[in-house]
Amino acid sequence: MCIYKRMFESENKTLTKEGILHFLELYETKHLPNSLGFSEFVIGPLMDALSESSLYSRTPGQSMGACPPLGMRLQNFLATYLMLLPEEEKGSFLLKFIQKMTSRHWCAVPILFLSMALACIPACKVLGTDGLQALRDVLQCTMITHQILLRGAAQCYLLQTAMHLTDVEKVSLPEVSSFILCLRPDESLRRDTMLWIELCSWLQVNDRNFRKSVRSDFEHQETSSLYQYVRGLVVEYLKTPASERENCFMPDWFEAKLVATMILLAADVEQMRNKSSGKSNIEWIELEAFLNPLLDVLMKLGSNAYIPTLKTDKSLQLLLKLLQTRSLKCSNTQDDKVLSFIWKSLMTPVESILEFILRQLTTNELSTVGDLDRCDLYLALIPEIVNLCSQVSWKKLPTIKNFILSLTNASIRNFRETNCKEEPTLKEQIRKVISMASLTVVCEIMDRKPEAHLEALPSVDALKRFILFFQFNEVVKKPSYIEEKSSLCEETSSQGWGKIVAHYVRDQWICLRFVLNKIPMLAQEEEASELPLSTVERSRKILQSALEALTILPSDQVLPVFNCMKVLVPKLLNSSESLCIEAFDLAWKIVSSLSNTQLIFWSNLKGFVQFIFDTEVLAVAASAKGQAYAKIKEIIFKLIDLSTTKTGVFNVVISHCCQSWIFPTVDDRSALTNAFLNAGNYCELITEACVFGTVFRRDQRLIQDVHAFVESLGEKCAANVVTESTNRDDHYVRVCAIKFLCLLDGSNILQKMFMEDIVSKLLDKDEQVSRSKTRYYANSLQHRIKNRIWQTLLVLLPKLDQNFLCGTLDKVFQAGFGNNQASVKYFIEWIVILSLHKYPQFLSKFWDCFCYDEEKLKTSICTFLSVLSHFDIILQNTSEKKPVLKKALIVVLQWCFNHNFSVRLYALVALKKIWGMCRMLHVEEFEALTPVIESSLQQVENMHGTGNARRNWQRIQDHFFFATFHPLEDYSLETIFYTLPRLSEVAEDEWISLCKFDRFTDIPLPPTFQWYQSRTELLDLKPSDWSQQDMGSNSVETDGQTEWTDVQKKIIPWKNSTPSLDLEMVFQDRAAKLGKSNSRLIVVASLIDKPTNLGGLCRTSEIFGASALVVGSLHYVQDKQFQHLSVSAEQWLPLVEVKPSQLVDYLQQKKTEGYTIIGVEQTAKSFDLTEYCFPEKSLLLLGNEHEGIPANLIHHLDVCVEIPQQGIIRSLNVHVSGALLIWEYTRQQVIKQKQK
DSSP states (O other), rough: HHHHHHOOOOOOHHHHHHHHOOOHHHHHHOOOOOOOHHHHHIIIHHHHHHGGGGGGGOOTTTTTTTHHHHHHHHHHHHHHHHHOOOOHHHHHHHHHHHHTSSOOOOOHOOOHHHHHHHHHOOOOOOHHHHHHHHHHHHHHHHOSSSOOHHHHHHHHHHHHHHHHHBBBBGSSSHHHHHHHSOTTTTTOOTTSHHHHHHHHHHHTTTTTTTTOOOOOOOOOOOOOHHHHHHHHHHHHHOOOOOOOOOOOSSSOHHHHHHHHHHHOOOOOOOHHHHHTTSSOOOHHHHHHHHHOOOHHHHHHHOOOOSSOOOHHHHHHHHHHEEEEEEOSSSGGGGOHHHHHHHHHHHHHHHHHHHHHHHHHHHHSSOTTTTTHHHEEEHHHHHHHHHHHHHOOOGHHHHHHHHHHHHHHHHHHHHHHHHHHHOOOOHHHHHHHHHEEOOOOOEHHHHHHHHOOHHHHHSHHHHHHHHHHTTTTTOOOOOOHHHHHHHHHTOOOOHHHHHHHHHHHHHHHHHHHHHHHHHHHOOOTTTTTGSSSOOHHHHHHHHHHHHHHHHHHHHEEEEEOOOOOOOOHHHTTTOOOOHHHHHHHHHHHHHHHHHOOOHHHHHHHHHHOOOOOOOOHHHHHHHHHTSSSHHHHHHHHHHHHHHTTTSHHHHHHHHHHHHHHHHHHHSOHHHHHHHHHHHHHHHHHHHHHHOOOOOOOOOHHHHHHHHHHHHHGGGGGGGHHHHOOOOOOOHHHHHHHHHHHHHOTTTTSHHHHHHHHHHHHHHHHHHHHHHSSOOOOTTTHHHHHEEEEEEHHHHHGGGGHHHHHHHHHHHHHHHTTTTTOHHHHHHHHHHHHHHHHHHHHGGHHHHHGGSSSSSHHHHHHHHHHHHHTTTHHHGGGGGOOOHHHHHHHHHHHHHHOSSSSSSHHHHHHHHHHHHHHHHHHHTGGGGGGHHHHHHHHHHHHHTTOSSSSSHHHHHHHHHHHHHHHHHTTOOSSSHIIIIIHHHHTTTTTTGGGHHHHHHHSSSSSOTTOOOOHHHHHHHHEEEEEEEOOOOOGGGGOOOOOSSGGTOOOBBOOOOOOOOOTTHHHHHHHHHHHHOOOOOOOOEEEEOOOHHHHHHHHHHHHHHHHHOOOESSOOOOGGGGHHHHHHHHTTGTSOOOEEOOOHHHHHHHHHHHTTEEEEEEEOOOOOOOTTTOOOOSSSSSOOOOOOTHHHHHTHTOSSSSSEEEEOOSSOOOHHHHHHHHHHHHHHHHHHHHHHHOO
8 A cells, every 4th residue: 555655646647647547456356355444545545646637648549539547447446346345334435435525626527537437336325415415515516617518527427426326215305406406407417318317217216215304294105205395395485474574685596496496307207107107198287286386376466466576586486497498308399298288387377477577667666776686587587488489379479469569668668757857766777777678678589589570569660769869878877875775675886786787788789789680771760850960970979889888898798789880890891990990909809808717708709700700891891901801810810829729719710700601691692602702801711720720738638538538428428418519629620611611612713713712822831831940740730730731632622623723733743842741741642643633634744743853852752653553543534545654664663773772662562553554455565674574573572581671562562552542432521531640640639530520510511522431441441550651761671681781771660570680680780881899789768759868869879889779759860959969870870660659569579589678767676877787688768858767667677777876856867867878888898898
């Protein structure tokens, strides 16, 4: 336990993770004896260590969406450990375990996996009231995190834990219901989820077994306890003490939520019970009993003016919660029998409710600040009642129309009456606020329910005129202190009154938005004489008021102002450009200031995007090409910049723009053309979207991985159903842009020009990236951007015509000459093959690529030779094949004699393909060459010896690009964005699976779209089957035979070489030629990732005659920092590439070859360097700069050696440490040789 504790507390997180995994596995497999000490160790040090989020990362071999090893191991450990515990100890252990989860601040990731582990424990009755309370406390802990999906998933698992582990005989239904209410319906427990059904089933099974509550009345045997509890809950809820003084404050919403939730649960349990008993006609006896007390109160609201305010408040709160209920997952609401019965029952008192609300809103019933909360309740009910009537029956439509008519007229009248007074009282100010809020609700209902035809009401014209001539940003004056104190039931602070004023101003802009949408041009009405201003001048005045509103309104209230500005700005861009630019700047300032606010940022961003990127706003700004146009482009790049730190921002922008450009809301062909013109004028958006995506930090990748895991659970985890699908994954930016491009039609002149512009800009961007001095290595941001550029070009290629492609192909060839990463080379080669296949007349341009001097071709000739390996595809559309084949044969034969071995291999592959085509066509002109070519190919096929040449020939033929890949049949979205990146060993976060194209529904693919899925043959390949990197002159293994000795080779991949002899022959041969000592020291630096350290080690290893230096990636050799320190040592020292993930296999292989594996690490049994005698065949393993040698490699070492130190600093630089050991090895070997 002491060793484990030290590992858990280690600063080295790799060591901590290794220790935790080992402990969990050990306990699971070895069944260690149970003791109190073990339990305390689990609750203490183990759980302390489990709070570290980084431990829950995936292993390199795992796919996206897989459960991390620690998550799986935790589940198995908890289940196994609990089985071993005696029955009497299980409850106390679990209680302590859960309480420990509340004793500190946990991040979202650990709390999720611990909750999941608890939920996976086999069902057993071990938790009582304390356990349920502890789970409630954990629920409170989960609410802290901003990760909504992870928060929701944790809640789901905690509810499942409660259902699996609670002893129902020890808990009462009130305790269970209060626990259920801690779950948020918008994150976990909602009625349309499997979790809700699971909860109903649990309540049904345990219905009569719950402990009686202290407050519960006696139960009849024939009545279920759940029914009795909920019936009593409703009656108790609506009961009002007769002697209680009228309270002007609203009751808390907690009770209404509790009662509504339990009514629905009990109703679904009743339905479940009736189904299991085989009843076809359900009478809903219990549900009717729950609703009757509520219906009794609601029916009296219209006629009985003496019902206590508390009772009316509570009944309307419960009504609202029931009306806001979602249906179960059925095709429509009518199939949900519970909800259908509730809604039909609630239709009965509609007239009474509306009459009551009208009376409250239009008379002087509401007169205090506290009454404003009551007003919000009444106003929230109105749209829900309208929705109820639209769902059940429009028979009540006349009642609704009369209500809307009366409410509108009375509100306008009340407003005008109070507005006439110079010093209005508090009651009159409240009345004014309520009147404006009522008009706001009327406007919103007419917007949302056009099918009700409410706009035909005579009061609507009066409403429009009233709003149009309103003095905007008018505020309500705060009442005097004396008057305020005289109000019995409130104590208003200035902040409270400020909130009232903000709502009042916001309501004005909601009403104006409704009018502006209904009256496109602010035409002068009959009352024009009262307002002698032109339409443009009136619009300018309103926009100025909007800017003022943005400065006075709080950030969460500005959306209606954005919506109004969207209508006003296009009308004023030409005449008042500076004012519009001011609107842009102020709106951006508000949105950017909210970037750290989770709750209101996204709704405001959406409103901002709809304003700035409105089709008309963009079109007018682009037509003038003035300062507004430049300002919008500036905002585009600001948004892209913001999206690199706040994931999901660009998603909102690109989704809105793509939809509005290709699917405009106006049914007019000219509107479609005008909308798409915006795509051309603002094509930077699409260009940047095609290459968008950053390289995430490790902690960001962890959150993404855990999100992907939760999403992969689908409907099994209710959080996936309940939480809003935000599409904030960076991949969705590119998915949206690509689907947009797939929808474009090359026969449409406008769309054709747009695509050509995008292609040109992407090629320019590729050239710009290639010229940049930033380090370009595998999976760097530069590599990823180039990869994305060529993926997009490949998607657009079939839509380009011959004339455009003729000029573009030269740029493609120039890109081919560059020193690109393997995945980029594959895309360039693919594009060249498809272009030449479609337009064989471009072959002359292709042949010109082979005519450059060797210096230009040294890193790119393999790219063009790879194209020739698919010459059969290229010539499919060529009628005269023989002259072309002759030219191809002449070109490829020249390269078969190149001094570079890898170039010869690529040339031989191309020659084999072209010669096979010549033989099929019986080209007579080549008969003289037949013996030479066939004997050469036969010699290559039958290479003898133990060298690597034959192996490399076989590997290059098995390479996916030559063996499996078909440029035409494999042309699909899946191959371009998933299969090829996966097989090219591009970083996993660059793979975009087809499911993401399916999930992103904002932009549909064309119905006739065929290029979708990869062929199974290609999809089934694994990277290890063929993952040879095309690295020009450095891509193959060296052969030790004399026939290849004129080729300088410095890279010797170890994986596929034969053990010992061949490798050592090369080393000895090189040492003899260079006059160097024949050292047997291998220096392994795969764990080191700083080019400066590697360059220094390379120089030291070469100077002291090491036989090889092993590095994690050969790309480091190209790094300028490496070269600066190595001073060309890499040209004289064999370098071997062994990735960190392959080190275990490599070390095992070297052990079989007789090497002693020596680690440079400080351990309890390390040898002092001054006392250690190095064997001749020594392999020196150096650790990482920060974390040293990982725990999983320590036990593969034969010995650890440490350097004696005198100072306080505990470690040397890794290059210095390595140099000291290399010198000590060399010194000892020199002494031995002298002694011999």
